[in-house]
Amino acid sequence: MSAAAGSRPLRADAERSTARILAAAEEVLAVDANATLERIAEAAGLARATVHRRFSSRKALLEALTGVLNERYVCGLEQARVATAPPSRRCTG
Incomplete structure (x- = not known):
């Protein structure tokens, strides 16, 4: 995750915390879409205050x-070389 335009870059420990929060959020929300930020913090092994420091709200x-998952999706498409792949065959019957 990069810092917003015009702001200072995050320290290495803040970058690691952010990555842990996002990884935990992905796992926890896959099981319970209504999980609290406190539950996500617990799964990340961090204090709830740390989650709130990195992210001002659940939104x-x-x-x-969403940005991380979109980047992963686009990277996967690029690696799959969809533009140069042979067309798929449609099954009949």
């Missing part, structure tokens, strides 16, 4: 997680 956390 902000979900937006960041």
Whole structure:
């Protein structure tokens, strides 16, 4: 996760915390879409205050997680070389 335009870059420990929060959010929310930020913090092994320091709201956390998942999806498409892959065959019958 990169710092917003015009702001200072995050320290290495803050970057690690952010990555842990996002990974925990992905896992926890896959099981319980209504999980609290406190539950996500617990899964990340961090204090709830740390989650709130990195993400001002649940919406902000979900937006960041969406960005990470979108990047992963686009990277997967690029690696799959969809533009150069042979066309798929349709099954008949």
